Amino acid sequence: MTTASSSKDQLHDIVSCLSDYDPKAVPVSQAQDIIRQFVQPVNAIEKLAIRQALGRVLAAPVISGINVPAHDNSAMDGYALQGNDLPHQGHRTLSVIGTAYAGRAYQGTVNAGECVRIMTGAVMPDNCDTVIPQELTLQATELEVTIPSGKLRSGDNRRLKGEDLACGNVAISEGKVLKPADLGLLASLGIAEVAVHRRLRVAFFSTGDELRSLGETLDSGCVYDSNRYTIYGMLTRLGCDIVDMGVIKDDPDALEAAFRSAAENADAIITSGGVSVGAADYTKQIMGTLGDVAFWTIGMRPGRPMAFGKIRSNGKSAYLFGLPGNPVAVMVTFYFFARQALLHMMGATATEPLLVTAVSRTAIRKRPGRTEYQRGIATMNGQGQLEVHVTGSQGSGILRSMSEANCMIVLSHDQSDVMPDSLVQILLFEGLI
Structure with a gap:
């Protein structure tokens, strides 16, 4: 939906500066860095009453015009x-x-x-x-x-007068995603409306002849498309304006039309399926034809195949995140790659995911050389210590395990097997998913 001008850097310019870049073996951290450098914020601002501003990104710092409190x-x-x-x-x-x-x-x-x-x-x-x-x-x-x-x-x-906030000081910084406490703070300063970045418009669709939408007959060898519903939920939690384009069959004309429509009407595009090696469709070819797109095999599990870049059509452009087709891999790649990029596009201040330490109550097999994200259930034991155990089988098609989990166990690139009672890093889902 933005004009198809060049980004701060072309994607190929960014990756050409990396001496160790190998699209068939991209570490998670390198892929995140490339995305961070390439994606640019969408510059469009609107003013909203503070009751309408919850979850929106502040476009300019709020300066206090009074002392809080006003008197000792x-x-x-x-x-x-x-x-x-x-x-x-x-x-x-x-x-x-x-x-x-x-x-x-x-x-x-x-x-x-x-x-x-x-x-x-x-x-x-x-x-x-x-x-x-x-x-x-x-x-x-x-x-x-x-x-x-x-x-x-x-x-x-x-x-003391001004102890909470002195007149002339910054009350809330630009780039803050406004929370309930921020609305209260704005009201305490007598501020009725604020400037926020406009909502990000994101188009998404699934690809594959085997996919069926809800309500359709499930033929032999076919599956219901669950990915669009998880993507819908994740984008809704981010506060995006969303365009659900449904299921696109493996037909070159239909795929190209879908990509062009999405590029002309959205700021970002998220697809699921069609980016793995040997895929029997035209998705990768059309992605590459329409824009500056990299196809990666990322050193991670689940979610190795991923496409990222920017596609253009009729003078408009949109950032592209081509996610894998497996349901769990879709969620993992969204949260560890697409989510931060979308927040950056919204103008939000960058923050790293908050990892906390827990005791693993189960052994976890882990091969060094890739980052792994295991689904876990974290609880507090009788000694007030956070502990976690995996949800069971970690296959990337087992969406039920994501529904049961309340955290992700993050095993770093160089980490090896985890023994029972060892410390691990986890990312809690509450507030994220």
Whole structure:
């Protein structure tokens, strides 16, 4: 959907600079780096009311126009006083001369030997710099309160003006994917609308004569197309505008028409199937004819075959992610390659997947020389330690295992077999899938 101008670099220019580049044996990290260098953000911005901005990418930094809080205020219910009135030993009795409420400040001046009853969030009275919580007082009446020594220091329990956010400072940085807390922060600053990047438009389809859509008769040797539904779910979670183009048969005219339509109407294209070695269709040929596309055999399991690049049609272009056909391989390659690239296209600040350490309760066979992603179930044991075990058979066609799993066990390129009770890295699905 973007004009077919050249990217920051051509794909072949990027890979030509890599001395160890071999398209038939691409390490995961190298493929991720190439994609990161090649993909460029889509530059289109719109303004939205903050209630509509959840999950959108902030297009410009938000600068606070006020101090938060606007005044020094009390962090709790108690008595506001001068820090010099705190007793060094024994105790001291102060006169209570009034009350300060949240939203209704005490208007008088507090002198030595006096204090003001104060509620959480109330503006600190003049001359007061300390709050003693009510539960720390020895005795309190409407007229007097007795304060012990050694319970607090001067300045305690006072929230300073601008402590949360000072006027003129950045409240939320550009590139942030807005979360519920961000909406609250924007509202606290009196900001009603923000500039965000427009939604990314992504077209996707599956290829293969053996695929059937839901509702169609399942002939011998055919399977229902599950990949479009997992891709639909993953793109929806990312907040993309999506174009489901269905199942495209292994027909050169139909495939070319689908690719051209997608390139003319979307920012990115995701396909499943048709990129493996010896595929009996025309997908790879058409991808290569329409644009700058690399075909990789990636050192990973599952998901070795993958196509990546940019295709063009009638002055428009779209980034292409040609994923494998096996259901689990589709999800793995999407999350470890396409997802980060799509976020970058949205203008989101780059963040690495957050891996955490867990104890593997099962042995895992692993051959050095490739990155492996095993489906796992992580739990917390009685000692408060995170542990994980694999879901069973790890075949790339067993989609049920992804449904059962709550994490991915990430085994690095050089790693070998994992023994029981060894530490492994896992990526939790919550918030991701």
